[in-house]
Amino acid sequence: MKKAPTGILPILSVDRRSPLPLYRQIYEGYREAIVDRRLRAGERLPSTRSLATELGISRIPILGAFEQLLAEGYFESRVGAGTFVAHSLPDEAPLPDARSTSRSTAGRPGRRVLSEASAVLGDGITPEPWHGGWGAFRVSQPAVDHFPFQVWSALLARHSRNPTRSLLTYGDPMGHRPFREALAAYLRTSRAVRCEAEQIMVVSGSQQALELSARVLLDSRSPVWVEEPGYAGAKDVLTLAGARMVPVPVDDEGLDVSAGIERCPNARAVYVTPSHQYPLGGTLSASRRLQLLDWAQRSGAWILEDDYDSEYRYESLPVSALQGLDRDSRVIYIGTFSKVLFPALRIGYMVLPADLVPRFVRVRDAMDIFPPTLFQAALTDFLTEGHFARHLRKMRQLYRERRTTLVESLSKELGDTVRVLGAQAGMHLVAELPKRLRDRPLSERAAKEGIWAMPLSACYLEEASRQGLVLGYGGTEAARIPEAVRRLRKAFRTG
Numbered sequence: 001m002k003k004a005p006t007g008i009l010p011i012l013s014v015d016r017r018s019p020l021p022l023y024r025q026i027y028e029g030y031r032e033a034i035v036d037r038r039l040r041a042g043e044r045l046p047s048t049r050s051l052a053t054e055l056g057i058s059r060i061p062i063l064g065a066f067e068q069l070l071a072e073g074y075f076e077s078r079v080g081a082g083t084f085v086a087h088s089l090p091d092e093a094p095l096p097d098a099r100s101t102s103r104s105t106a107g108r109p110g111r112r113v114l115s116e117a118s119a120v121l122g123d124g125i126t127p128e129p130w131h132g133g134w135g136a137f138r139v140s141q142p143a144v145d146h147f148p149f150q151v152w153s154a155l156l157a158r159h160s161r162n163p164t165r166s167l168l169t170y171g172d173p174m175g176h177r178p179f180r181e182a183l184a185a186y187l188r189t190s191r192a193v194r195c196e197a198e199q200i201m202v203v204s205g206s207q208q209a210l211e212l213s214a215r216v217l218l219d220s221r222s223p224v225w226v227e228e229p230g231y232a233g234a235k236d237v238l239t240l241a242g243a244r245m246v247p248v249p250v251d252d253e254g255l256d257v258s259a260g261i262e263r264c265p266n267a268r269a270v271y272v273t274p275s276h277q278y279p280l281g282g283t284l285s286a287s288r289r290l291q292l293l294d295w296a297q298r299s300g301a302w303i304l305e306d307d308y309d310s311e312y313r314y315e316s317l318p319v320s321a322l323q324g325l326d327r328d329s330r331v332i333y334i335g336t337f338s339k340v341l342f343p344a345l346r347i348g349y350m351v352l353p354a355d356l357v358p359r360f361v362r363v364r365d366a367m368d369i370f371p372p373t374l375f376q377a378a379l380t381d382f383l384t385e386g387h388f389a390r391h392l393r394k395m396r397q398l399y400r401e402r403r404t405t406l407v408e409s410l411s412k413e414l415g416d417t418v419r420v421l422g423a424q425a426g427m428h429l430v431a432e433l434p435k436r437l438r439d440r441p442l443s444e445r446a447a448k449e450g451i452w453a454m455p456l457s458a459c460y461l462e463e464a465s466r467q468g469l470v471l472g473y474g475g476t477e478a479a480r481i482p483e484a485v486r487r488l489r490k491a492f493r494t495g
């Protein structure tokens, strides 16, 4: 390693063995020296010729580095006088290292302020064992190995080999038109949703649908009813948008609308999973649906209907969407391909009341402009050529089998200790525990056995009135289930 001698450039050294090219080392060396204020505005730099001699390298990388530093405004050259550190750079004391900013600097200028809404969520993703990995019974994990990859890759190839112009240029904030036509046809016939393609906005999953809804429909501190227990992902994104969560209890008929009215009659919105309550698995009864729509109409509230996995129902036909009953354009209907296909697609959709479309378009355009087009084009063919319907039929059969095996295994291994809730639909069920058992320590012990059993209490905002384990069976093969339940039983024994 050669170092420039003191007096000329004590700050710069180059290393010929480094994988970083010489010009880059020189460029970064000078830039850091300026940012750290070791070199100050107006200071004169050596000529490239003398620097080359001092460093024992050719002039070429030095010329390259100087050119870049001139172009970026760190250096300036004066004809006949040489090259200088730019005069326009601030020439103050060195900046403190951001990493060492201590609490004592709070309140002083320059402190690093984060938003209050993000502070409510905190840092990072909780390292709770039931959230990661591939253990048995992980919630929200479809049978991805049964996805028809051959068909999918052919459809992707079809669209990417000879892409049309619309696949390459800026698109409609509502999404790819043919995809929205196909979705509208599917939702009208299979979900009893009243919609036209013009009302459908394609989003990157339900999560984005909720974020967009919050930006258009809510203000800071707007009260929003959320199901108690309910889906943490929805509560997180609504909280992040500044909304105030109002937990409303859920019973066998779904969201207790009367309790909600008593608690907060003037809520701005309600987040609800009518077809398959998450996580308890019930269905919002007909009378509650009408009561909810009636309250929303009278109070001017919005209904965010999350219809995340209603395609899977094992003992009856899928329940029709709440949106289909709405005569007052109060419902924002939200669906996703995360459960029916696979979550990494990040494709979902919302059905908007027609009069709200222009506002959603404007906000979407400001957020991420429009969704990526290629997957939408492939999914259009997947829907219209019958692959989606075929896949759903296959998965319904597969999940029914997994569900039945899980219910039987729970009954065999844990008998009267647990009560199974919500096994008639979806990809998960709840094994409710007797009051004396705490679900969290049980989930932690189960994780040590490779079982990802989410504690039901994690779905509550207030103190949990029920204890249980939320067991996903979508991604766990039927043949593995009896053994996995035996391991789960061990966690009960060691408690």
Ligand SMILES: Cc1ncc(COP(=O)(O)O)c(C=O)c1O
Pocket (backbone or CB within 6 Å): 139, 140, 204, 205, 206, 207, 208, 231, 233, 273, 278, 306, 308, 335, 336, 337, 338, 343, 347, 348
């Ligand atoms: C209640 C509920 N809604 C929606 C989703 C899917 O969210 P996304 O479409 O953002 O993947 C999930 C996934 O776990 C869920 O449990």
